[in-house]
Amino acid sequence: MKEEKLCDAMNLLPEDMIHETEQIRASQKKRRSSWLKWVSAAACLCLVVVGVLHMNPDVSPGTGTDGIMPGGITIGVDDSGDRDEESYKDADTTLDGNDQTEGPYIPWQPTFNTVSDIPSKIETNSYFTQELSEDDISAIEPGKQIGYMVYSGQAGFDGDGNLVDVQLSVTTTLPENTVSVMITPDAAARDYLFDEELIVSVNSNISYTVCQYDRTDGIITLTADAMINGYAFSFILDTTQHNLEQAKIDFSEILECFSYYLDGEPDLTSIVAEKNAN
């Protein structure tokens, strides 16, 4: 189906549904208008006071003659209300479109710690895995996707069938590079733990410990660890010097995507063992 058809169909949505959103948009505008009016009035007042003091260095606030405020203040204050209302309308009709606070997109660039080794993995007894179904992956994948990201993975269970971890594989722009994402219910259960002294990079209020480990066999391992909504996330990407630059870009983008979870996500409760280890 063409996107245009969906776009045209949106025009035929029931009026009550559109009106519902209209009201929310309008209420936000009223709040902003009122806020802008007061801030603008205060800013005008400050400017006028500063201007007057600048023009008449001898005049300090409160020294107007016979109770009459120094010239400019009255005009400034009276004007501010009307001008503000007007300028707000102008802003609405000139409409530069997007939120003023939105700047150009700047990709997040975490600081990579250089480490000499990666701690060995913690083994769990009676551990067994099963492939993740589409529904499982759907429950785990974050709320932001980039075209090149394709998911597959396994869930790991203990001997009693309790979920121990989830291991997702996420493809990157390079066919030979795949990011492995290990999700465990708590930090204590994660595969490995780095020293706490490493530099932490923060994005979307999530703290990531990001490391680069140059192995003797020429492989370079990028890792990142973070706690997201109560789950411990470990990201690992093995690459080569030749692909390192692109690998770091992809790795950072994938880390960023995994910061797009709503509260309570990912929901791993639906991932259950189909059989016990024994």
Next chain:
Amino acid sequence: MQDAQIVELYLQRDESALRETEQKYGPYLTKIAYNILADLEDSKESVNDTYLKAWKSIPPHKPTILSTYLGKITRQVSIDILRKRGSLKRQASQYAVSLDELADCVPTAETPEQNIELQQLAEAIAAYLRTLSPQARCTFVGRYYFIDSIGEIADYYGMSKSKVESMLHRTRKGLKAYLEKEGYSV
């Protein structure tokens, strides 16, 4: 002036209806047009067309929610302008010119079948949106009907942009699954 009074002016063929409409809904409609066209001149043209279409269509129509009625016209007019603008760009080739000439031979209006199909699709989208929370629904309508930016939508609700993007992603995904279940190939 209340919407009902403005509509009454239209019904009485009183031209002050246009002035009252412009005064009350001019910025609102310009915003809808600009979100689609990103050009002030084209947006003004779209809004003026909206007034004309409203004048021609009320009566027989008697809109219950005037803002929504006008907004729908502006949105469709703006999309039409955008498509026309796209076809103008393509007019550099003789092929495109010949196609445009041939376009005179085919009816411009959509066929009744196409209209019914579009109406059914809209009903399916609406049915799905009604299953969502009001916040998720309004976020979707804000983005894909009003074409508001992610930042603006985040402002409506005082939530982060990443939460808006996440919510939209899930709604799109859910809608796709719903439409596929209803027999649409998405």
